[in-house]
Amino acid sequence: MRINVFCILIFCCVFFCYGNHIHFKHINVKDGLSQITVLSIYQDEVGTLWFGSSEGLNRYNGDKIDIYRPSQNDNGLTHNEISAICGDKSGSIYIRSIYDLIKFDIEKEKFTCILPNAAHTMYCYKDTLWLGYRNELQYYLKSDGKIHHAATLDNKFSIGNSLIIDKDYIWMGHKQGVSLISRKDYKTIKTITGISHVSSIYRDSRGNIWAGTVQDGLYRISPQEEITHYTDSNRLSNNQIRTVQEDNNGHIWVGTFNGLNHYNPNSDTWSAHLHQDNIDYGLSHNSINCLYKDQQGTIWIGTYFGGVNYFNPDTNTCRFYGSGATGNHFLSFPxxxxxxxxxxxxxxxxxxxxxxxxxxxxxxxxxxxxxxxxxxxxxxxxxxxxxxxxxxxxxxxxxxxxxxxxxxxxxxxxxxxxIPSQNNPTSQAGNIVNEIQPYKDKLIILTQAGVYLFNPEQETFSPLTHNEDINKLLFRPYQFETFLIDSKERLWLADSKGGLLCIHMTDNSLHRYYTNAQDSSSIGKFRIVDIMENSKGEIYFGTIGSGLFKYIPDNDSFCQYGLGNNALPSDYCYYICESPIYRHLLILHSKGFSLFDPETGKSKHTYNLFQMGYCQGSSIYFAQNGETFIGGVNGMLSFFEEQLYHSNNNYHIYFDQLWVHNTRVLPDDETGILSQTLSQVKEIRLSHDQNNLIFEFCSSNYTLNEDIIYEYKLEGSTIGFLPIHSLFPTPISVRACIV
Structure with missing residues (x-):
């Protein structure tokens, strides 16, 4: 039996999230991480992330974590502590476990200890792994599998990220400062003095060298060798520098013992991000061990006692605002x-x-x-x-x-x-005010006692009409959920028990609409919680349980959109508004928010930004300059709508794991199916009894905030592409690991 690997189609838009308040996402023990102390981070060529912790190596595919722990017989990982990770982006990952150097073969999924107890620092440049141990500079070639001696130096390497290689030079951090070694002649060494106890060095895109020290802050060495010193007395949150990383915008991020620091070279300004109690979207721990930038520009943070944090600081920004007890950067309530x-x-x-x-x-x-x-x-x-x-x-x-x-x-x-007064019938009628809308030069007010007309000039309340029968309907306590006065002066009132009442204000005529299970064109069974009119005069109703409804005036009926007809991802629609730019509808629902096309009657995209939750009472507001604000149960976010359509395609889909009869297949195992890991193979061959299969595929898009439609097919099949949740008429099933 021969099966070619599937083809995959993806329909998506990518939305990048950033703000004055960085919204950090977290990966912790409850998510499968082996331990909360994360010492190193690396992304391989496939897109998988590797987290080195104090208790083993973690492989993260965006959905789940596989943990590799040390073996008792030293065949594999030799220690729990994974101090550093790098790789050649060509099948090999190099791991420093305490001072042991270990190679992981991605294709065979096997560990080999290639240098025991003799690696203080390492750096992979192209296909060569460079090593520093004490005062020895060495390099490892995968082609011959050997360690080669390069030079014996006057100074000893610092333990950590104290080695950088480029095409011309080797940069070395040590107790006496930073040394520059020529790759043409290892004996040509220049030491930059005035810096001591360097624990980490980093080279940015402008050619600056950033030297972090154990207790003396951070030094920037320009290409002209001009030195700028940053400390906690003038710029930094702490003088103990652990790691430095540049983002895609040229900004510098510095991990310290006490906080994450951000440097904007365009404005020459610094800011610090610190852990704050009860802010669940903030930095989980102040002590930063490592920083890493992935293929999409996402910054990954390994902390001492807070697991992994990550965010994407791309310039297409969405801002999130949460609540906090103090400070003017937080809401008073979530x-x-x-x-x-x-x-x-x-x-x-x-x-x-x-x-x-x-x-x-x-x-x-x-x-x-x-x-x-x-x-x-x-x-x-x-x-x-x-x-x-x-x-x-x-x-x-x-x-x-x-x-x-x-x-x-x-x-x-x-x-x-x-304040209501029993002696004054024009004073406020009800102390629960649920809705306010303008009507001519007055306001219509919905309270628990009914619907009233409010005069802002005199601050008095009066009945909405002069028709006593209609007023009796409007003055029923707790009768109505919400209302809309539309452009044709029709007052639409949502009954709290279900159904709908429409009053024509021009002639006081009214019409009731009830749900009818036998009539698909009737209004839904469950409560209406929002009513809106778009620029075309179309009236929409959001319900909690029956989906979205549109009023059809031609036959005085309703058209329903929801889960049942694949128009929306949820039947719980809390708020509806129209985009002033694109004229589609934005709908808040239990799965996030969707862009709904009134012409096709389908949602075009669905987003779940910052894991925001929504319910009845949530809302959307469009500011005059186009900025969109969305309020949810855990805060507020803002963005400009055109940002929803910016795509970053610097990611890919890859096949991650194969399961046969609910047992994972490994390279060269007893099944004989795989000679390499699944992501590396072009085809697989199966025997007749290996017919119950699960293919897991993953996306390297870790910034995704939108629901994606995945489709698949088998090559050679007459059946076209099917959604990933569809059942293919064979014993094959597909399980997707989606970021």
Whole structure:
């Protein structure tokens, strides 16, 4: 039996995430990491990542981790501590385990100790592995499998990342400083003095050498040998430098004993990122052991007691804002609801527990306004449900939960709560305000007591119409979930028990819509939680459980979009809005948010940025300059929509593992199927009884924030490409490991 390896098609857009607050992703013991102390990181030519820890070597394919531990008989890894990893990008990975040098053959998946107890530092340049041990410079050639002597030096190599090789020179870090050795003549050595106890060296794209020291900070040596010294007294968070890495934008990242430091050479400015308690998207531990940049420019961080952290600092940015107890760079509460922009371009944000937040879009900082239990001026409650901005008055009208309607004077930054009075029928009718929308020169207010018309000038409430029968419907307590007044002056009201009520404000006519299980054109069974009208006058309804609905005026019916017809990835749709640029719909749902094409009735892309979660009350806001803000249950993110369509194709799909009868096949094992690891083979041959197969494939795209459609087929088959979840009519199944 002969099977050619599948072909794969991918349909995707890639979205890169970065912000003033870096959103760090984490890999820890609970994710399969062998230990939280990570000493070294490397990515091989296939795209797989390798993490060296204090307890073994970890292989990470974006979905799962395989752990290699030392053997008792020294056939393989010799120690638990994997101090350094590098490779030739051509089938070999080199590992320094304490002072032992070990080679891992990727094709055969085998370890070989090639130099015991004689490696303090190493650096792989093209096909040659260079080694430093004490004052000996050596190199290893894979072609002959031997260690060759290069030079005996006056100084001893520092243990760690103290060796760099380029086409002309060998850079060596040691106690007395940094030495430059000519590759043409190893006896031609120049030592740059004034630097001592160098623990790591790094060469950036501008030709600068960065020398990190044990306790004396960081030195930058320019190509003209001008030296700049950075310490914790002027730029750094700590003087103990462990590692340096340049990103794709030419910025320098420095790992220290106490924090991650960032240098922008364009502005000559430094910033530090430190661990903060209760910030789950922050740096997991301050002590940084290693930094590594992968094929896509993602920076991977090995920490002393926090596992692996990673982020991508690409220039196409998306910003994430989480909550924190103190500081003006954090929201007052993680749940972000409705938002509105004032005439200065700043954003006012409702939170479900932290009051009102002002986001200064110039400084990217927050100012908080919350309820004061001590009687100081403030809103009557911190749970804010809705918000409306009156530009001509420069005032906010804010609906709260059990605190009524609050008026906020932006100029004075003062709250005033409209207090209901039993003796005044025009005072506020209800202390739970769920929705506010403008109607002519008034506001329509939805409270737990019903729907009212509010006069902002007089600050009085009145019935919405003069029709007593309609008012009786509108004044039913807890009757309505949300509403929309559309461009045709139709008031759409979502019944809290399901169904829909439509009132024509021009003639007070009304129509009820009920769910009907026998009629696919009826409204859905479950509650409507959002109603919107797009620029074409089309009305959409988001439900929690029945999907998305569009009103069809021609036959007074509804069209449903959801999981059942593969239109959306979820039937729980919390918020709908229209892109002012591209005119598609952005829909928040339980799986993330989707770009929905009204013309085709299908979602084009689905994103899950920063692992944001959404529920009823989440929202989207488009600022005047095109910046998009999304509020979720764990914070707020912002981006410019065109950034969604920037693609980085510097990644690939590769076959990772083969399983036969639920047992993994290894190179040269008893099955005889593989002579090399699966990613290296062109075809496999199977016997008649080796017919229950699982192929695992992986993506080297570790920055992916979008759901991807994978398709596959067998070469020679008459059946075309099928989605990866489809069942192929043979005993073969496909399991995907997707980043």
């Amino acid at each position: 749940f972000v609801g409705k938002m509105v922009e004032d005439r200065t371009g700043n954003l006012w944000i409702c939170t479900e527990g932290g009051g009102l937040n002002l986001f200064n879009r110039t400084t990217r900082t927050f100012e908080k306004f919350s309820y004061h239990a001590n009687g100081l001026p403030g809103t009557a409650h911190n749970n804010m449900k809705c918000i409306y901005y009156a530009k001509e008055r420069n005032k906010l009208y804010i609906g709260t939960h059990t605190g009524g309607l609050a008026v906020f004077d932006i100029t004075r930054k003062q709250f005033r709560t409209l």
